[in-house]
Amino acid sequence: MRIGIVGGGAVGLLTAAYFCGDHDVTIYTRRNEQAEKLCTHGLTVICGNERTTHRVHAEPFVREIEEEMLFIAVKQYDLANILQTRIHMLQANAIMFLQNGMGHVSYLPHVPHHHIALAVVEHGALKIDDTTVSHTGVGQTKWSVWRGEKEAFSFLSSTNNRFPFQYVDDWEAMLLEKLMVNVAINPLTALLRVPNGMLVTHEPYRQAMKQLFQEVASVFQLEQRERIWKHIETVCRQTAANRSSMLRDIESGRKTELDAILRYVIERANERGVPAPISTFLYALVKGKQLEGEKER
Structure with a gap:
């Protein structure tokens, strides 16, 4: 599956690290410098005493994105700008929002995607540098469908044991x-x-x-x-x-x-x-x- 991850922070990098082994993952970053470093050096995830580097593709988020699945992993204050001015650039069958807080919910009626899910990340993650993320606490990601069909996200049932997803009926x-x-x-x-x-x-x-x-x-x-x-x-x-x-x-x-x-x-x-x-x-x-x-x- 072609997966796009918008955001090169701790959550975005951690998500990319655990999906890139089984899927075609592209990380869309705010800075061109970070994208170049990820393409050159790969993405390193540290978990306990283990240190693993994955080859990933990355590019700055400056043009239209076309993926099968999109994870939006930017902070709330950046998300508002994306949803207000660049939502047309996010082309995908399904989209999942990985944000703290609830401010983004008010924007969802204007999001055109057929399948929209909301998620909360309960892992500990610390961005060390542009290409390295430390998985400081293994938890889970809870998710729920806001609009569309649960089956559009069926690939989440076979994720890495260190990065599990749990479905919840009540998103609110x-x-x-x-x-x-x-x-x-x-x-x-x-x-x-x-x-x-x-x-x-x-x-x-x-x-x-x-x-x-x-x-x-x-x-x-x-x-x-x-x-x-x-x-x-x-x-x-x-x-x-x-x-x-x-x-x-x-x-x-x-x-x-x-x-x-x-x-x-x-x-x-x-x-x-x-x-x-x-x-x-x-x-x-x-x-x-x-x-x-x-x-x-």
Whole structure:
């Protein structure tokens, strides 16, 4: 199968690494330099003590793409631009979105593809450089059909054991649960500058995370709160040494996905007339850190 992966970040590279053995994979990058390096040096994935390099094709995303299957693995703030101005360039039978947050859902009615799926990636992935990705935590990718037929994605049933896909019937519940994980972990670790594990091992931080969780759960009238809270604690423990993507972005002076995660919560709270003072306060602090880092670059 011809598979295109739009995005040369950690998730895009990790996805490409596990599909290129059985499929014809092309990575579409933002920079020409990265595409040239991938074509020349290959794509290296590190998992534990193993280091494997795959030959892949890559090219910058500057022209129309024609593939059988497309994975969109860019950050939320880049996705909006693609869906608003370059959606006509994405020619494929089926398309799957691999994003944090839920902001992209509002664009989907305007996406012309017959088969559209949404997914949440629960693997740990760290981009080392333009051609190397570290698989820091083996998890799974949950996915659900937003429009079209499940059979259009049938190839996902035979993926590598280290990169499994699990089908979920309710796409909205799936995205909301991942949003809760991102909301609880990312902004706090970015502000406190601590690895994920400290949010549960340091009791004052755990209490702050619990208060944030309860507020956001009220905004969305979340069911199964206790189960999801336990899941968040488990994620923190399983990724204890990891530094969240938002924390790494803050440390590097890069733009974060704060708007796609926490501002989305605040906007839904305003729409529903539900107070969200903790989310609003936290958003302002992390946004300030982001702007401070961007000025220093």
